[in-house]
Amino acid sequence: MSSALSFSSASLNPYYHLFFTLLALFISGLIFLLSRKSKSKPLNLPPGPPGWPIVGNLFQVAQSGKPFYKYVDDLRSKYGSIFTLKMGTRTWIIISDGKLAHEALIERGACFASRPKENPTRNIFSCNKFSVNAAVYGSVWRSLRRNMVQNMLSSSRIKEFRGVRDSAMDTLIDRLRKEAEANSGAVWVIANVRFAVFCILLAMCFGIEMDDETIVKMDQVMKSVLIVLNPRIDDLLPILSPLFSKQRKRVQEVRKEQVNFMVSLIEKRRNAVRNPGSDKSAMSFSYLDTLFDLKVEGRKSAPSNEELVTLCSEFINGGTDTTATAAEWGIAQLIANPQVQAKLYNEIKSIVGDRKVDEKDVENMEYLHAVVKELLRKHPPTYFVLSHAVTEPTTLGGYDIPIDANVEFHSHGIGEDPKVWNHPEKFNPDRFISGGEDADITGVKGVKMMPFRCGEEDMPWIRAGHYTPSPDYCKNGSGI
Numbered sequence: 106m107s108s109a110l111s112f113s114s115a116s117l118n119p120y121y122h123l124f125f126t127l128l129a130l131f132i133s134g135l136i137f138l139l140s141r142k143s144k145s146k147p148l149n150l151p152p153g154p155p156g157w158p159i160v161g162n163l164f165q166v167a168q169s170g171k172p173f174y175k176y177v178d179d180l181r182s183k184y185g186s187i188f189t190l191k192m193g194t195r196t197w198i199i200i201s202d203g204k205l206a207h208e209a210l211i212e213r214g215a216c217f218a219s220r221p222k223e224n225p226t227r228n229i230f231s232c233n234k235f236s237v238n239a240a241v242y243g244s245v246w247r248s249l250r251r252n253m254v255q256n257m258l259s260s261s262r263i264k265e266f267r268g269v270r271d272s273a274m275d276t277l278i279d280r281l282r283k284e285a286e287a288n289s290g291a292v293w294v295i296a297n298v299r300f301a302v303f304c305i306l307l308a309m310c311f312g313i314e315m316d317d318e319t320i321v322k323m324d325q326v327m328k329s330v331l332i333v334l335n336p337r338i339d340d341l342l343p344i345l346s347p348l349f350s351k352q353r354k355r356v357q358e359v360r361k362e363q364v365n366f367m368v369s370l371i372e373k374r375r376n377a378v379r380n381p382g383s384d385k386s387a388m389s390f391s392y393l394d395t396l397f398d399l400k401v402e403g404r405k406s407a408p409s410n411e412e413l414v415t416l417c418s419e420f421i422n423g424g425t426d427t428t429a430t431a432a433e434w435g436i437a438q439l440i441a442n443p444q445v446q447a448k449l450y451n452e453i454k455s456i457v458g459d460r461k462v463d464e465k466d467v468e469n470m471e472y473l474h475a476v477v478k479e480l481l482r483k484h485p486p487t488y489f490v491l492s493h494a495v496t497e498p499t500t501l502g503g504y505d506i507p508i509d510a511n512v513e514f515h516s517h518g519i520g521e522d523p524k525v526w527n528h529p530e531k532f533n534p535d536r537f538i539s540g541g542e543d544a545d546i547t548g549v550k551g552v553k554m555m556p557f558r559c560g561e562e563d564m565p566w567i568r569a570g571h572y573t574p575s576p577d578y579c580k581n582g583s584g585i
């Protein structure tokens with residue numbers, strides 16, 4: 106899952122500094138004159154560090170030399186748990202408070218469910234926002250999301266893919282064993298877990314057998330996509346886009362390569378579905394099957410091949426690096442906390458003994474659940490969830506939230522909020538065992554941590570099939 110907030114200070118080349126200084130001085134005068142003429146009431150945005158005209162806070166972020174989430178942590182102690190950053194032409198409203206997140210995403214979920222304007226690169230890869238993670242709130246948003254939740258994420262469907270998971274786990278263990286033997290016991294956790302998850306998601310998505318060469322090629326294509334999706338300075342300052350023609354050309358090339366490669370796999374599956382029995386290795390069901398003839402409200406035709414490429418890519422990308430990153434943090438914490446490791450090992454041994462772990466065993470592993478929850482609290486793999494936007498101007502926490510702002514939920518800040526958690530900096534799974542602390546990971550009962558999205562799927566207007574929010578949903582404090 107790639108987000109606008111994968112932006113880092115390293116994205117800004119120091120060579121730009123002089124250029125921006127001159128540019129900012131020149132344009133600031135112009136802005137000053139223009140803004141004097143404007144008669145509209147100024148917005149009461151959340152507070153934030155003062156920035157420069159045009160570039161806003163871009164330089165401060167770049168010059169801080171810190172990872173973006175650290176920079177945000179520092180600003181939070183100064184400006185509170187809702188504040189504003191002006192990032193070039195974009196306004197980012199950053200929320201690090203579970204109560205505000207709950208109000209926005211649960212109590213007034215329909216109002217905050219939309220997505221902000223995409224940059225041109227993301228527009229190309231999302232097929233003009235035809236994806237679950239990029240669609241603006243409306244008929245496409247609802248059709249795609251409902252299809253994924255009902256057809257892929259239901260518990261019966263998850264069970265159906267058990268064979269795929271079992272075989273990926275066998276391969277993973279085999280690879281780890283061989284790697285350990287060859288490297289005096291050391292293994293590369295993230296690379297191996299990433300490969301296993303990638304294979305599971307490929308099978309769930311395409312439902313066809315792929316040889317190693319195809320899997321490796323797919324991985325290369327996906328990595329190239331993620332690289333070109335990395336935010337660029339001209340995404341925030343479009344005035345600079347003439348300087349980036351080479352990069353734009355590269356974007357087109359990567360998209361072409363992605364479409365060409367993935368359409369051949371899509372057609373293979375289409376053929377297997379149309380001619381049952383023709384491909385003996387084809388699985389009985391895949392995500393693609395739900396998309397071939399998907400009826401999207403307001404559209405006459407089913408998704409095009411390019412749109413199918415976008416939808417398959419988000420499914421695979423959404424789950425691969427997130428899951429692998431979580432596993433890597435998990436192993437790191439078990440190494441750093443041998444007493445946690447020992448307790449976990451004893452629990453697994455007491456339930457499984459010497460046989461192979463079965464998925465069903467996991468249901469009885471109370472301590473394992475606590476470890477995973479603590480892991481997701483302390484190390485939410487994405488640090489921020491994807492950018493949200495409001496469907497109409499509203500307020501939150503007493504501040505204005507304009508329609509064109511990026512609303513960013515800082516899941517790392519929420520999970521380490523000292524107002525909510527005892528010693529939040531400590532990795533302590535026992536906090537969930539003793540009954541002293543708890544958190545509803547879906548966020549419905551209250552948001553104390555939010556490693557995943559929270560809310561909308563459980564909202565009554567989705568269940569009832571109504572996506573159009575009543576105007577009241579956007580009024581401050583109105584519930585559902």
Ligand code: HEM
Pocket residue numbers: 106237238306419420421423424425427428431485486487489490491492556557558559
């Ligand atoms: C530890 C594992 C995972 C974490 C922490 C994680 C986290 C997230 C987060 C934070 C979002 C953004 C939600 C929002 O801002 O609205 C998201 C979206 C998404 N995730 Fe995951 N995810 C994980 C695993 C997976 C897996 C295994 C899949 C695929 C089966 C997946 C598919 C998606 C998709 C398709 C989206 C976009 C749809 C949406 O916006 O809800 N994720 N995920």
